[in-house]
Amino acid sequence: MSLAPGTSLLEKVCIVTGASEGIGEAIARVLAIDGGSSVVLASRQIDKLNSLAQRLQAAGCSEQNIFAVQCDVTNLSDTQALIQKTLEKYGRIDVLVNCAGLMYYTLMKNGQHDEWSKQIDVNCHGTTNMIGAVLPHMIENKRGHILNITSDAGKRGFAGLAVYSGTKFFIEGFTQALRQEMIEYNIRITNIQPGDVATKLAGRSTDQEAKSKFDGSNAGHKILDPEDIAKTVLFALSQPAHVALNEILIEPQAAPI
Ligand SMILES: NC(=O)C1=CN([C@@H]2O[C@H](COP(=O)(O)OP(=O)(O)OC[C@H]3O[C@@H](n4cnc5c(N)ncnc54)[C@H](OP(=O)(O)O)[C@@H]3O)[C@@H](O)[C@H]2O)C=CC1
Numbered sequence: 001m002s003l004a005p006g007t008s009l010l011e012k013v014c015i016v017t018g019a020s021e022g023i024g025e026a027i028a029r030v031l032a033i034d035g036g037s038s039v040v041l042a043s044r045q046i047d048k049l050n051s052l053a054q055r056l057q058a059a060g061c062s063e064q065n066i067f068a069v070q071c072d073v074t075n076l077s078d079t080q081a082l083i084q085k086t087l088e089k090y091g092r093i094d095v096l097v098n099c100a101g102l103m104y105y106t107l108m109k110n111g112q113h114d115e116w117s118k119q120i121d122v123n124c125h126g127t128t129n130m131i132g133a134v135l136p137h138m139i140e141n142k143r144g145h146i147l148n149i150t151s152d153a154g155k156r157g158f159a160g161l162a163v164y165s166g167t168k169f170f171i172e173g174f175t176q177a178l179r180q181e182m183i184e185y186n187i188r189i190t191n192i193q194p195g196d197v198a199t200k201l202a203g204r205s206t207d208q209e210a211k212s213k214f215d216g217s218n219a220g221h222k223i224l225d226p227e228d229i230a231k232t233v234l235f236a237l238s239q240p241a242h243v244a245l246n247e248i249l250i251e252p253q254a255a256p257i
């Protein structure tokens with residue numbers, strides 16, 4: 001595949017949730033710089049989004065092409081406002097990347113109800129809120145591409161990640177059905193299913209028993225970089241209209257499921 005830098009997604013408008021750090025930040029950077037598209041940066045931490053916007057401008061993106069919007073994906077009116085503000089600024093939305101997510105290593109016997117709920121809220125409700133908010137626009141225009149950053153934990157349950165795996169299986173089942181509903185509207189849905197990626201995600205866990213027993217990201221092998229996932233997003237978006245990359249399982253070479 002050859003992607004001409006700065007041209008492959010020219011004139012497209014892409015929303016990236018979870019853009020303040022980690023994988024979402026890398027996706028936003030690659031879409032803006034390599035893809036040349038307008039990128040809407042969304043998450044709760046507006047200071048981090050503004051700082052990323054400044055760094056992207058310093059790297060050559062025009063101010064008009066980067067738009068930071070505070071949005072908690074668990075809040076329905078926030079997600080609807082994000083779509084509205086994007087349409088007011090750009091008049092179109094071509095791509096939604098659902099990257100916002102939480103993962104906590106927890107053993108079910110340790111009863112961490114709060115962390116279970118937060119994962120279900122962000123990973124499941126956050127995804128359905130965002131998709132529900134953007135669909136009317138994409139359906140009206142009969143085009144659109146939604147990418148969900150799911151996980152290899154949506155293909156196989158992982159010990160220590162029972163609730164997290166359940167949330168990612170939810171996204172897989174949900175999108176299998178949604179794809180069929182969206183055929184007549186030319187809307188594609190790609191689930192990117194990464195294995196361990198070097199971000200702060202796993203470090204947010206408080207259940208040290210679960211983390212020390214099951215977190216494989218320190219096992220000694222090279223894990224993925226956020227840019228590996230970002231380039232995969234660009235690859236999926238660069239396919240011709242008749243090609244749907246419905247699932248992409250991307251894992252460290254040393255750790256297949
Ligand atoms: N790292 C890994 O090994 C893997 C990660 N993934 C998935 O990739 C995605 C990103 O993870 P990663 O980058 O590693 O994690 P990080 O912890 O680095 O980033 C998480 C992002 O999600 C955002 N976020 C969390 N809660 C909300 C919310 N309520 N509303 C809006 N944004 C929110 C955060 O922004 P803010 O705090 O500003 O709201 C932040 O930008 C997740 O869906 C995760 O499940 C999948 C497989 C492997």
Ligand SMILES: N[C@@H](C=O)C(=O)O
Nearest residue numbers: 151152153194195196
């Ligand atoms: N690779 C997954 C868990 O083991 C994830 O981080 O989503």
